[in-house]
Amino acid sequence: MNDHILEMRSITKTFPGVKALSDVTIQVERGEVHAICGENGAGKSTLMKVLSGVYPHGDYEGQIILEGEEVTFGSIRDSEKAGVVIIHQELALSPYLSIAENIFLGNERKSGLLIDWNATNVQAAELLRRVGLRENPATKIMDIGVGKQQLVEIAKAMSKDVKLLILDEPTAALNDEDSAHLLDLIRGLRDQGVTCIIISHKLNEIRAIANHVTVIRDGQVIETLDLQSGEVSEDRIIKGMVGRELTNRYPERESHIGAEVLRIENWTVHHPQQHDRVVVDHANVVVRAGEVVGIAGLMGAGRTELAMSVFGHSYGSNISGQLYLDGNPIEAKSTGAAIRHGIAYATEDRKKYGLNLIEDIKRNISLAGLPKLAPNGWVDGNRETVVANDYRRSMRIKAPSVAVKTGTLSGGNQQKVVLSKWMFTEPEVLILDEPTRGIDVGAKFEIYGIINQLVDAGKAVIVISSELPELLGICDRIYTLAEGRITGDFPVADATPETLIRYMTLEKD
Ligand SMILES: Nc1ncnc2c1ncn2[C@@H]1O[C@H](COP(=O)(O)OP(=O)(O)OP(=O)(O)O)[C@@H](O)[C@H]1O
Ligand SMILES: [Mg+2]
Known part of the structure; x- marks a missing residue:
C-alpha cells in the first residue's frame, strides 16, 4: 500500500461567478515531488x-487528510503548525528588511x-548555508536578485x-542556472524526507x-501520471492540459519583410543612480515592417534596460544616441511621446509597471489607448466595454466579465491583459519583454499567433526572451546582447x- 502524506478529497471552491475547483481529488505520496500542471x-x-x-475551512467543500487525519485549517498559521508551508507565485518578502x-x-x-539578534543571525546564516546562498544575513532583500530571493x-x-x-x-522568473540550483535544492529536500508539491x-x-x-483542466483533475519510468x-x-494534441509549438x-521601421543608433544608457x-553601450538595432526581431542575453545583460530606455527614457540617465522612425529622427523622452510615435513596450513585471490590479479588466486594457476612446474629452464607456470584450474573446482571457478586478485573474491571464492593453494602442513597433513568462503552452501558441498577425499587418515586433527555443521558434532575426553591447546579429x-549562447557570454576585452 502506498503511504500518502496528503489526500485532498472532492474539493470544490467557488468565487463570485467562477467555479475555480470542482470535485478535485488528489493524493500525494510521502517523500515525493508531486507536480501540478494545467493551463x-x-x-x-x-x-x-x-x-x-x-x-480557510468552511470556504470550500471537501476534505483534506494530512498524515491520515482530517485537518481543518483556519489560517496559514494553522497549516504551518502542521508542517505545510507554501511559497506563493508572487514572492512575499519585505524589500526593506534584511534576509x-x-x-x-x-x-x-x-x-x-526581546528579539534575540544574535540567534537570528546565527540561525539565518546556517539556513542560508543549507540552501547554498552565500550572502550576509544582514543584506536587504531589495539588494539581491529574484533567484536569491x-x-x-x-x-x-x-x-x-x-x-x-x-x-x-518557483522558477518562472529565474534564469537557467538559478532554476537548476533550485531544482537541486528540491531534490536535496526530498532526500531529507520533505514532500514537495510544485506548480x-x-x-x-x-x-x-x-x-x-x-x-488539472478547468477546475477538474484530468489525470495523474507516473513520471518515474521516464516514458x-x-x-x-500537454495533451492532458489542453485536451488535444499540440503538434507544433510555434504557428x-x-x-514578408518590408522597409525599416525603427532604428536605434549608437544608443548608450547609464545607470539611473550611478x-x-x-x-547599454553604443547599441545598434534595426527592425523592419513585418519583422520579428529577438534580443537574447543573460540576466543583467541590459535587455530590459535597452527596451525601457527606448520606450520614452523610462529607464536610465544620461541617454545618448538617436532613434529613427521610418527613416526620420525622432525625440521620445517620455512614455507619452513614445506612445504617440507608435512605440509600445509590454513589460515583464506586470505587477510593477504593467497593470493596476484594483482596476477592472476593461480600464486596464483601454488605459494606454484612452485618447482613442475619448474623442470628445470623455471616455465612451460602452465602446470601452466592447473593445475589452473583443480582446477577452481573441486572447481567451479567462474571466467572468471585463468588469472584474484584474487582481482576481490567474497569473497568466493577467499577462494576457497586459498584451491586450498594448495591442489596443495599435503600435507601429511593439516591444515585448518576456511576453510568455508564466504562460501555459496553449496560451503561448495564441500569443505567438497574435505576434504573427501584427507582423502580417506590417508592424514591427521586438521580443526579449530568456527562452532560446522561443526566440528561435518565432523570430526572423536575433541580436545577442552581452554586458550592454550588441555582440551578434543572426538571421x-x-x-x-x-x-547564441557563445555570443551572449562574450566578455569585454
Ligand atoms: N480571489 C479571486 N476572486 C475571484 N476569482 C478568482 C480569485 N482567485 C482566482 N480566481 C479565479 O479562479 C480561477 C483559477 O485561478 P488560479 O489562480 O487558481 O489559476 P492557476 O491555475 O493558478 O493559473 P496560472 O497558471 O495563470 O497561475 C481563475 O478563473 C481565476 O480568475
Ligand atoms: Mg497560479
Whole structure:
C-alpha cells in the first residue's frame, strides 16, 4: 500500500461567478515531488491556497487528510503548525528588511520579550548555508536578485520544520542556472524526507524532477501520471492540459519583410543612480515592417534596460544616441511621446509597471489607448466595454466579465491583459519583454499567433526572451546582447542555441 502524506478529497471552491475547483481529488505520496500542471486559470494556485489555509475551512467543500487525519485549517498559521508551508507565485518578502529578518518574520527568535539578534543571525546564516546562498544575513532583500530571493523563501520555509513544501511556479522568473540550483535544492529536500508539491509551466523541469504529475483542466483533475519510468513525454502532458494534441509549438508564418521601421543608433544608457556606470553601450538595432526581431542575453545583460530606455527614457540617465522612425529622427523622452510615435513596450513585471490590479479588466486594457476612446474629452464607456470584450474573446482571457478586478485573474491571464492593453494602442513597433513568462503552452501558441498577425499587418515586433527555443521558434532575426553591447546579429536560419549562447557570454576585452 502506498503511504500518502496528503489526500485532498472532492474539493470544490467557488468565487463570485467562477467555479475555480470542482470535485478535485488528489493524493500525494510521502517523500515525493508531486507536480501540478494545467493551463492558466485551471485552478492550480487556488487548490494550493485551499491546502495551506489561505482559504480557510468552511470556504470550500471537501476534505483534506494530512498524515491520515482530517485537518481543518483556519489560517496559514494553522497549516504551518502542521508542517505545510507554501511559497506563493508572487514572492512575499519585505524589500526593506534584511534576509535574516525576513526569514524569521512572524516567527521571531526571542530571549524573553526581546528579539534575540544574535540567534537570528546565527540561525539565518546556517539556513542560508543549507540552501547554498552565500550572502550576509544582514543584506536587504531589495539588494539581491529574484533567484536569491527564491532561495531565501526556501530558507524561511525550512526554519519552520516543513513536512510538505508547496512551491507555486518557483522558477518562472529565474534564469537557467538559478532554476537548476533550485531544482537541486528540491531534490536535496526530498532526500531529507520533505514532500514537495510544485506548480510549473516548464514541463522539462517537471519531467526532470517530479515523481508524479497531476493535470488539472478547468477546475477538474484530468489525470495523474507516473513520471518515474521516464516514458511520459512533454507532449503527453500537454495533451492532458489542453485536451488535444499540440503538434507544433510555434504557428507557421510566411515572412514578408518590408522597409525599416525603427532604428536605434549608437544608443548608450547609464545607470539611473550611478551615472558613470554604462548599462547599454553604443547599441545598434534595426527592425523592419513585418519583422520579428529577438534580443537574447543573460540576466543583467541590459535587455530590459535597452527596451525601457527606448520606450520614452523610462529607464536610465544620461541617454545618448538617436532613434529613427521610418527613416526620420525622432525625440521620445517620455512614455507619452513614445506612445504617440507608435512605440509600445509590454513589460515583464506586470505587477510593477504593467497593470493596476484594483482596476477592472476593461480600464486596464483601454488605459494606454484612452485618447482613442475619448474623442470628445470623455471616455465612451460602452465602446470601452466592447473593445475589452473583443480582446477577452481573441486572447481567451479567462474571466467572468471585463468588469472584474484584474487582481482576481490567474497569473497568466493577467499577462494576457497586459498584451491586450498594448495591442489596443495599435503600435507601429511593439516591444515585448518576456511576453510568455508564466504562460501555459496553449496560451503561448495564441500569443505567438497574435505576434504573427501584427507582423502580417506590417508592424514591427521586438521580443526579449530568456527562452532560446522561443526566440528561435518565432523570430526572423536575433541580436545577442552581452554586458550592454550588441555582440551578434543572426538571421534565424543561421542561429543555433550554441552560437547564441557563445555570443551572449562574450566578455569585454
Ligand atoms: N480571489 C479571486 N476572486 C475571484 N476569482 C478568482 C480569485 N482567485 C482566482 N480566481 C479565479 O479562479 C480561477 C483559477 O485561478 P488560479 O489562480 O487558481 O489559476 P492557476 O491555475 O493558478 O493559473 P496560472 O497558471 O495563470 O497561475 C481563475 O478563473 C481565476 O480568475
Ligand atoms: Mg497560479
